[in-house]
Amino acid sequence: MDSTPSADSESGAPGQESQVLSVLVALPAHSPLSATPLHYTHTGRLPPGTLVRVPLGARAVLGVVWDDVPLPQQEGLQLRPLLEAFTALPPLDASWRRLVTFTAHYYQRSMGEVALSALPPQLRDLDGTQLARRLRKLAADKGLEARTASAPLPLTPQQQQALDTLLAPADGGTAPRPCLLFGSTGSGKTEVYLQAVARTLEQEPGAQVLVMVPEINLTPQLEQRFADRFPDQRIASMHSGLTPAQRLQGWLAAHTGQARIVLGTRMAVLASLPGLRLIVVDEEHDPSYKQQEGARYSARDLAIYRAHHAQARILLGSATPSLESWHQSRPAGDGDAGGRYLRLAMPARIGAAPLPRVRLVDMNHQHRRCVFSPQLLEAMAERAARGEQSMVLLNRRGYAPVLHCADCGWKSECPHCSAYRVFHKIDRTLRCHHCGFTERVPRACPSCGNLDVQTLGQGTEQLEEALAHELRALTRPDGQPLVIARVDADTTRHAGSLEQQLARVHSGDVDVLVGTQMIAKGHDFRRITLVAALNPDTALFSSDFRAPERLFSLLLQAGGRAGRDAAIGSTSELWVQTRFPTHALFAALQRHDYPAFAAQQLEERAAAGMPPFSYQALVRAESREQQAAQDFLNAASSAAADVPEAAEVFCYPAIPMTPQRVANRERAQMLLESGNRAALQRFLPQLAQQLHAQRNRTILRWAIDVDPLGI
Numbered sequence: 082m083d084s085t086p087s088a089d090s091e092s093g094a095p096g097q098e099s100q101v102l103s104v105l106v107a108l109p110a111h112s113p114l115s116a117t118p119l120h121y122t123h124t125g126r127l128p129p130g131t132l133v134r135v136p137l138g139a140r141a142v143l144g145v146v147w148d149d150v151p152l153p154q155q156e157g158l159q160l161r162p163l164l165e166a167f168t169a170l171p172p173l174d175a176s177w178r179r180l181v182t183f184t185a186h187y188y189q190r191s192m193g194e195v196a197l198s199a200l201p202p203q204l205r206d207l208d209g210t211q212l213a214r215r216l217r218k219l220a221a222d223k224g225l226e227a228r229t230a231s232a233p234l235p236l237t238p239q240q241q242q243a244l245d246t247l248l249a250p251a252d253g254g255t256a257p258r259p260c261l262l263f264g265s266t267g268s269g270k271t272e273v274y275l276q277a278v279a280r281t282l283e284q285e286p287g288a289q290v291l292v293m294v295p296e297i298n299l300t301p302q303l304e305q306r307f308a309d310r311f312p313d314q315r316i317a318s319m320h321s322g323l324t325p326a327q328r329l330q331g332w333l334a335a336h337t338g339q340a341r342i343v344l345g346t347r348m349a350v351l352a353s354l355p356g357l358r359l360i361v362v363d364e365e366h367d368p369s370y371k372q373q374e375g376a377r378y379s380a381r382d383l384a385i386y387r388a389h390h391a392q393a394r395i396l397l398g399s400a401t402p403s404l405e406s407w408h409q410s411r412p413a414g415d416g417d418a419g420g421r422y423l424r425l426a427m428p429a430r431i432g433a434a435p436l437p438r439v440r441l442v443d444m445n446h447q448h449r450r451c452v453f454s455p456q457l458l459e460a461m462a463e464r465a466a467r468g469e470q471s472m473v474l475l476n477r478r479g480y481a482p483v484l485h486c487a488d489c490g491w492k493s494e495c496p497h498c499s500a501y502r503v504f505h506k507i508d509r510t511l512r513c514h515h516c517g518f519t520e521r522v523p524r525a526c527p528s529c530g531n532l533d534v535q536t537l538g539q540g541t542e543q544l545e546e547a548l549a550h551e552l553r554a555l556t557r558p559d560g561q562p563l564v565i566a567r568v569d570a571d572t573t574r575h576a577g578s579l580e581q582q583l584a585r586v587h588s589g590d591v592d593v594l595v596g597t598q599m600i601a602k603g604h605d606f607r608r609i610t611l612v613a614a615l616n617p618d619t620a621l622f623s624s625d626f627r628a629p630e631r632l633f634s635l636l637l638q639a640g641g642r643a644g645r646d647a648a649i650g651s652t653s654e655l656w657v658q659t660r661f662p663t664h665a666l667f668a669a670l671q672r673h674d675y676p677a678f679a680a681q682q683l684e685e686r687a688a689a690g691m692p693p694f695s696y697q698a699l700v701r702a703e704s705r706e707q708q709a710a711q712d713f714l715n716a717a718s719s720a721a722a723d724v725p726e727a728a729e730v731f732c733y734p735a736i737p738m739t740p741q742r743v744a745n746r747e748r749a750q751m752l753l754e755s756g757n758r759a760a761l762q763r764f765l766p767q768l769a770q771q772l773h774a775q776r777n778r779t780i781l782r783w784a785i786d787v788d789p790l791g792i
């Protein structure tokens with residue numbers, strides 16, 4: 082296609098001059114062109130936010146008309162006209178564009194990448210006619226069934242107070258304060274969300290709400306509750322499990338305001354929501370809100386930003402808030418103005434079902450290879466005999482994390498990673514959980530030929546087998562043998578399989594459920610009265626300072642699955658098998674005392690200058706050689722050390738990541754820390770410039786992770 086010279090071109094209808102437009106397109110992440118919008122010509126003006134198709138090299142790509150950016154002063158710059166403007170679609174509004182700009186700057190990515198990744202992929206393949214047809218179809222099919230709405234429950238005084246505080250009018254012209262709903266497991270947070278949504282939708286005809294959940298497997302249950310409560314509302318869902326056509330439909334429904342309720346995982350935070358009045362972030366502490374590739378954004382943090390600028394209300398909910406949100410919602414005290422958020426507490430469980438009793442089993446008193454203590458087995462047997470369910474948690478899938486030969490010391494290392502391959506008995510494979518490398522289990526030790534190769538440690542597969550053996554003599558109240566089921570990433574690979582397996586638990590077909598943390602979160606199981614965590618100890622002494630926080634929240638959330646139905650009448654229990662029963666974390670857990678745990682952790686973090694008392698970024702690099710990766714990072718940080726922006730930022734020397742090698746790539750990381758978020762933000766582009774400059778053939782890739790979760 083011919084390039085058209087810029088502004089003074091004379092194509093087009095009389096009186097319609099060709100204009101220069103700034104257009105965002107997605108360019109490869111480190112392309113020098115990716116920093117700002119590109120320029121194209123078009124006959125007549127198009128408002129910012131209009132979706133367009135533009136030529137890029139030999140391709141035609143989707144782009145978004147952006148707010149004007151001056152043309153670069155470049156000799157002989159030839160601008161090309163855009164190919165197509167999707168004027169049937171309302172432009173993406175200023176609030177969305179501002180969110181994209183902020184996300185790109187804050188997380189050190191290009192605006193084009195962020196903007197285009199926030200759009201449904203199928204938009205790239207449609208032309209204007211096809212898009213117009215989709216829009217007509219969307220308007221014609223409301224996707225609703227005629228049903229009666231589930232009635233709102235009469236709120237408990239605590240729920241009522243939380244709701245009223247959330248919805249209280251903000252001071253004239255200011256954005257409402259973000260609210261943290263600190264509500265015990267089973268305290269009825271969802272009902273507060275539902276009624277907050279209902280009230281928000283009533284208040285304004287065009288109001289929209291965004292409800293976020295951490296895990297895709299929690300969306301069906303929540304979606305059902307929303308669909309039951311709002312049968313005359315179109316609900317758009319947004320998560321990675323949808324087909325491209327479904328994603329486009331949901332996105333269009335939200336963008337055009339036809340869907341007033343949007344429900345989704347972290348990606349939903351970047352949806353176009355022109356009428357946004359309320360955001361709910363359920364289980365706000367959950368690490369899944371952090372995107373782990375590309376633009377590594379925290380959907381919770383972006384939600385706070387987004388709500389602020391849209392002057393929308395925002396409610397973060399959790400029984401175990403992140404220490405960041407907890408700290409941010411601290412009440413004013415002596416000499417401290419308090420945090421920016423408002424803390425709403427709902428300590429009581431609905432229906433007065435007490436929180437589970439915590440029982441610690443000291444594994445120092447058991448024999449070395451003991452997996453289930455006799456006390457725990459007995460307790461599970463009692464529950465099963467009464468027709469109650471138990472749940473056993475172990476954060477390790479497969480049969481055994483390592484195979485080894487006692488004769489020569491061989492271990493099932495992955496040839497491509499610095500990690501062991503996990504033994505999966507079901508298909509007799511050794512699988513690397515990092516790179517996916519899979520082989521049949523060797524019949525004999527590959528190094529010395531010893532036929533007696535043994536397992537080390539346990540995974541969920543082995544637990545399932547061991548439990549079946551231990552409980553084989555027991556029957557349910559109806560005389561049938563006990564049913565033991567396992568739910569982890571291996572049993573839920575196929576679409577719909579998780580829902581099926583959970584449905585079996587809900588219907589009472591399963592007596593003992595074994596699984597990874599996947600089963601600990603958010604589910605409203607009615608008949609589980611005992612939850613057991615088998616080996617939580619490694620997190621107590623991890624090098625990652627957030628490990629105790631994650632453990633406490635996992636255990637408390639897991640325990641929260643027990644005893645949700647007071648009508649069952651028996652006391653619920655959370656069992657923890659540990660070699661450190663006197664650890665302070667367990668003491669706080671026994672009292673269900675999140676505030677005490679948080680206070681102790683925050684004190685440690687304050688003393689050590691860790692988040693939330695400091696701000697961090699992590700730079701990661703990959704190379705064939707560990708030294709090359711570290712040298713690259715260290716060179717960039719020394720080169721950037723002299724800029725004025727470096728003043729308040731501390732760069733630690735680069736170190737190997739764990740695991741150090743994955744898929745034959747050596748990985749290194751460098752931690753940056755500052756007591757001042759703005760200072761860190763000013764420094765990062767300087768460092769990025771140096772990383773670009775230092776980059777050489779030996780560096781396979783690098784990335785900056787702002788506010789990293791795993792250190």
Ligand SMILES: Nc1ncnc2c1ncn2[C@@H]1O[C@H](COP(=O)(O)OP(=O)(O)OP(=O)(O)O)[C@@H](O)[C@H]1O
Pocket residue numbers: 234235236237240264265266267268269270271272399400431603604605641642
């Ligand atoms: N006001 C109410 N009256 C009666 N029942 C209620 C009320 N509010 C909530 N419930 C019921 O209490 C149960 C627990 O509520 P919900 O699942 O919302 O808890 P939650 O706070 O989200 O817990 P978790 O953090 O463990 O997910 C649900 O079955 C819900 O229907």
Ligand SMILES: [Zn+2]
Pocket residue numbers: 495496497498513514515516517518743744
């Ligand atoms: Zn591997």
